[in-house]
Amino acid sequence: MAPIVHGLEVEYFNKVNFVYLDVDDPANTEYLKKLGYKYQPHFLLVDGQGSVLKQWLGPVGAGDFRTAFDSYLK
Numbered sequence: 001m002a003p004i005v006h007g008l009e010v011e012y013f014n015k016v017n018f019v020y021l022d023v024d025d026p027a028n029t030e031y032l033k034k035l036g037y038k039y040q041p042h043f044l045l046v047d048g049q050g051s052v053l054k055q056w057l058g059p060v061g062a063g064d065f066r067t068a069f070d071s072y073l074k
Contacts, residue, residue: 001041004062008069016069045072 009018021028023040035044038057045054045068054068 001059004060004065005043008062008065012069015073045069047072 043056044052046052053072
């Protein structure tokens with residue numbers, strides 16, 4: 001998944017802020033609970049106010065991410 005996500009990060013530079021949380025870091029435990037983290041890979045599209053707009057569990061294709069990003073960027 002890393003090549004897809006990092007490629008999208010370049011493609012959506014200055015449009016989408018990509019944040020990576022280390023699930024093994026105890027400092028992130030409460031935030032992961034709040035977001036409803038289940039297991040890896042778990043991706044969330046979150047707006048500027050912290051509301052989850054969309055989430056994906058398991059492997060995801062770049063096209064699925066692009067569709068979601070583009071719909072919320074309009």
